[in-house]
Amino acid sequence: MYTAEREMTENVLRISNVNTRKCMKCGKCSGACPAFDKMDIHPHQFVSMVEKGDIEGLMNSKTLWSCLSCFACVERCPRNVEPAKLIEAVRLSVIRKQGENRLKADDIPVLLDDELPQQAIVSAFRKFSK
Amino acid sequence: MIFSYYPGCTLKTKAKELDEYARKSAKVLGITLEELPDWQCCGAVYPLAQDEIATRLSSVRALVSAKDVDRDLVTLCSACHHVIKRVNHDMETNEDIRTKVNNYLELDEDYRGETNVVHYLELLRDVIGFDELRKKVINPLKGKKIGAYYGCLLLRPSKTMEFDNPENPTIMEDFIRAIGGDPVIYPYRNECCGGYIALNKKELTQERCNSIVASAIEKDADMLITACPLCMYNLDINSTEQKLPVYYFTELLAEALGVK
Amino acid sequence: MQKIGVFVCWCGSNIAATVDVKAVVDAVSHEPGVVYATDYQYMCSEGGQSQIRQAIKDFGLTGIVVCSCSPRMHESTFRKTAISAGLNPYMVEIANIREQCSWIHKDREDATEKAIILARTAVAKLNLNRPLTPGESPVVKRALVIGGGIAGIQSALDIAEAGYEVDIVEKSPTIGGKMAQLDKTFPTLDCAACILTPKMVDAASNENINLYTYSEVEDVSGFVGNFTVKIRKKARSINADICSGCGVCTEKCPSRKAKDEFNMGLSNRGAIYIPFAQAIPNVPVIDREQCIKFKTGKCGLCEMNCPAGAIDFKQQDELVERQYGAIIVATGFKPISLENFDEFSYSQCPDVITSLELERIMNAAGPTKGKLLRPSDNTPPRTMVFVQCVGSRDTSGCGKTYCSKICCMYTAKHAMLIKEKYPDIDVHVFYIDVRTPGKNFDEFYRRAVEEYGVNYIKGMVGKVAERNGKLLVQGSDLLADDQIIIEADMVVLATAIEPDESARNLATMLTASIDTNDFFTEAHPKLRPVESPTAGVYLSGVCQGPKDIPETVAQASAAAAKVIGLLAKDKLRSNPCVASSNEMLCNGCSTCENVCPYGAISYVSKEIRSAGKMEVRRVAEVNEAICQGCGACTVVCPSGAMDLKGFTNKQIMAEVDAICR
C-alpha cells in the first residue's frame, strides 16, 4: 500500500473505531440494509474495501450519500463490526476537505416545503456538509 | 415528581403539538417537566466519528445542566433522545471522548455520564407505569386500531439505547393498550422511514414510507403514531401510494387523558 | 548426605540452541550433594535412559535431577528409569529448562543463567527428598452414566458388555435424548428411531444396566475408584412395578393444555403422559403442575381407569445413595433460545420454526403425522427458506461464538428430504459457509444441490417479515451482489446449540471443569479427549462440544473403554504426596478440617508425651486415600503441624533459597 493510501485507511479506522478484521463476510448487513438498491458499494463490501485500504474508491462511491444511518447493519451484525461507522468515517474524509460540501445553504430553499421539520435540515447538513 | 426536560428545536417550531400535549399530559399524571434553561440544539444526528468533539458539546451541556439540579433528563423527540443518550454513553465509557470534552468545557467537576436519560415513553412505562396510566384515562380510544411506528433511533443500537427489544419492541403497543386503543403489530414498524435522505434522495424515502404504510394497512391499522417529527413528516408527505393518518403519541395520550 | 546425579538434556536443538548445556553441567557439579553431572542429546531416548541407569549403579546415586522438558511430559518416564535401577521414584526431580526456559527466551546468556538456577533449585530440593511409597485404594466395580441420550446409552452398553454394572441417571421420563426426536439422520438417511430404539431396548434389558429415569444427581463425594453419589428419583406418581404401560390413563386425562416437550411444543399432551410410543421405560408420569387432581383435589380419572391400579398420587421423591468407581458425563445439549434474534420473526410468526421443530413436523409420529404442513394454517408450503448459522459464530453478545458444527449437515438433510418427498417445493438455503468435513459429508451436501436442485445462496438473512400470510425473507445474495426477497411459506432456522442447563451445577458437584460456554473441558484437547481433568470422571457426547451422532458414539465408546480400563483394576495406587500432621505440634484447632475440599481430615484423641508427662490431646489425622495433595491445610495450619509429603515446607524454602542465592 502506498503511504498516502495507508494514511487514509488508518485515519478511517481511527475515527470510526472499527476493527474491520472482525468481519466474517456473512452479508447480514447488506441483507438488512434498507438503502441497498441506492448503493454501488454495499455495506459488507464497504467493510472489505476499508480492510483492503481502498479508501479512494470509497470516497467516490454513491453509498456515502445513500446511507440512512438507520443502524440496521450495526444492530444485526453478528460480529459487532458497525459498518455504518465506516461509512460515516469515509464520508467525513470527503466533506472535511475544502469545497467538498454536498449540501450548500443555497440548495436548501428549493428543497423546503411547509411541513419539513428543522430536524431534517440540521441532520442533512450534519451528514453532508462541514 | 420533577424531571429536567429537553424539548429540542423541532418541538419549538414544526412539532409544537408533540411538546404541548406531552406537557399537558404530564401535568395530569403528576409529573413536572422543568425545561432546561438555555439548552441548545443537539445536532439531530449522533456524531458517529470518534474525533467529533464540538458536535457532542451541546448534548453534554444539557446533561450537565440536569446533573447540576440532580434530576433525570426527559427527552421526547426520538432524534434528540438518540443523540443525548449516546453522547451520555460516550461520556460514561469512552475515555478519550470524555477527557477531550471535559478539557474543553472546564467544568467544576468532570462529567462522567452520571445523568439518567429517560424518554417520555420510558417515563410512562417505568416511572408512572402503564397500569397507573390506564386508571387516569377518561376517554379511552376504544376501537381505534393504532400502529406504533418506532423507526430506528429509539431502538438502535440496542446495546446503548437499552429501550426495548430492537426487533420486536412492545413499549408503544403497551402504551396503546393503556390508553384504550388496539395496537396493530406490523413487521415494518422498526424499519427506517428514510430520515434525512428525504432531502437528497426523495424516491428512497418514498419507497421506504410506502412499504411501511402498506405493511401497517395490511395488518388493518387505521392510524400510525410516532415520537419523531421527521418520521411524522416522511410517513405523512412521502407515502405516495397509500395513506394513513399519523399522530404524535402525545396527542393520543392527551386525548385519552381528556386534556387535548 | 545424598549422592545426586544431574542429567542435562539437549532435546535436540530445542534446549541446546538457547541454553549452553555444558555450562549447566559445569555449574551444577559444584552444588552440594552432586557427585555426577552430564549432558546428552535426548535424555528420554533408550540411550539416555541407560546412561542414567548406569550412573545410578556406578556412583551409587540416591537421587537424580533431570534438566529437560516439562514434568507433564516425561516425569513418569524418568521415574520408571529410576525404578528399574532400584531407585525410589520419588527421588527424581525434573528441572523444566525447555517450556519454562529455552522456548521462552531468546538470549543465550540469560537462558543459560536461568537453566542453572532451575537446576540448582531442583538439587536443593532433592537434598531433602525422602523415598515415598504410594498407598492403595480399592475400586468399586460399577460405573455411573449421567444423561441417557445416545452418548450415555452407548457408553453404558459398552461398559455392561465388558461385564461391569452401570447405572444411567436420566432427568427426563425416558432415555433416548435428542436423537429420539429426530426423523432421519445424515449421512445415510436411516430413520433415527429404527437405529436408536433397539439400543434403548438393549439398555433396558441388559442385566448389568440399571436405569434411573426421571432422576437427578444431587450430590457427589469421594474420589476416583470410590465415588458416593446421591440420586433423587423424582416421584412419577405411578407405581412402575405394576404399571403395564397400557396407556389408558393418558387417553382419559382431561387436562390437555401442556405443551408436548417431545414435539417441541407443536402439540399438546395430557397431565399424565408417556413422552413417545417407544419410550423407555414405557411408564407414564404425572406432570403435577398440570394435573387437575394436584391443583384442585378433584379428577382422579386416570386412577379410576387404570386396570393395574398403578396410579399413586402420594408417591414421594426417593433418595438413593450408591457407590461408583467411575462417572461418565453425557448430559448433551439444547437449542438456544431465539429471543435475541427477533429479526427472523420466530416469536412472531408460527411458520418460522427451528430445525428441531422441523424434525418433529417431518416425523411420522409427530404433530402432523409426518405431513409437511405450516403450523399457522396446516397448509402445505410451496416455498421454504432455510437460514444457517442462526445464533452461531456470533461475537456480538447475542449468540454463541462457536460453530455449532451439526447444522450445515442437518440443513442439507432437511432440504434433501423435503425435495425427495415433495419435488415441487422450492427450497432455498442461506449460508455463510457450508462446513461439511467428514466421511461422505461433502458428497451428501453436493447431492442436495446437484441431484435435488436445492438452491444454496451465499449470504445471510437480514429480516423476515410477514405479509398476507407469506414470509418475506430479505437477505443478501453475495455472489450475485444483490439483496433479494424470497416470498416463503415457511422459514427454518438452523439454531445454535448449547450445553444442557444443568452442566454448570453438575460440574461443580463433580469438581470437573467447564469452559466459558459451559461445555465440559477435556483433560487434554488432543491426547485425552474423553477424560475430564478430574480423575475418574469421563466425557461423552455433546456435553463436551458440538458433534453429530457418529462422533458422539465414537466418543461414547472411547469413554467406556477408559472406564473399563479403570474398573478392571482391583486397586488404584494413590499419590503418596499427601498431607500428614505432626501430632506433637497439632493443637486440634480444626482449621485444616474446615479448609480441606475433599473431607480428608478428621480428629482423634491421642495420648501424647509432652514435657515428660502423658496427656490426651485432640489431633488431626489425614485419610491418605482421600487426600489429593492440594496442600490447602499446610498453608492454614497455625502451628505448622501440617506438611505435604514430597513438598515439605522445608523443601519449598530450600528451593526459594536456591533461586535467591
Ligand SMILES: Cc1cc2nc3c(=O)[nH]c(=O)nc-3n(C[C@H](O)[C@H](O)[C@H](O)COP(=O)(O)OP(=O)(O)OC[C@H]3O[C@@H](n4cnc5c(N)ncnc54)[C@H](O)[C@@H]3O)c2cc1C
Ligand atoms: C435439528 C437437529 C438435527 C440433527 N440431525 C442429526 C443427523 O441427522 N445426524 C447426526 O449424526 N446428528 C444429528 N444431530 C445431532 C444429534 O442430535 C446429537 O449428536 C446427539 O443427539 C448427541 O447426543 P448426546 O447423548 O450427546 O446428547 P442428548 O441427545 O442431548 O442427550 C442428553 C441426555 O442427557 C439428559 N440430561 C441432561 N442433563 C442431565 C442431568 N443433569 N442429569 C440427568 N440427565 C441429564 C437429557 O435429558 C438427554 O436425555 C441433529 C441435531 C439437531 C439439533
Ligand code: SF4
Ligand atoms: S454483518 Fe458484520 S460480519 Fe457480516 S458482512 Fe456485515 S460487517 Fe461483516
Ligand code: SF4
Ligand atoms: S446504517 Fe446505512 S449502511 Fe447500515 S443498514 Fe442503514 S442505510 Fe444501510
Ligand code: SF4
Ligand atoms: S388426575 Fe391428573 S393425571 Fe389423572 S386424569 Fe386427572 S388430570 Fe390427568
Ligand code: SF4
Ligand atoms: S455448522 Fe454450518 S450452519 Fe452450523 S454454525 Fe457451523 S457453519 Fe453455521
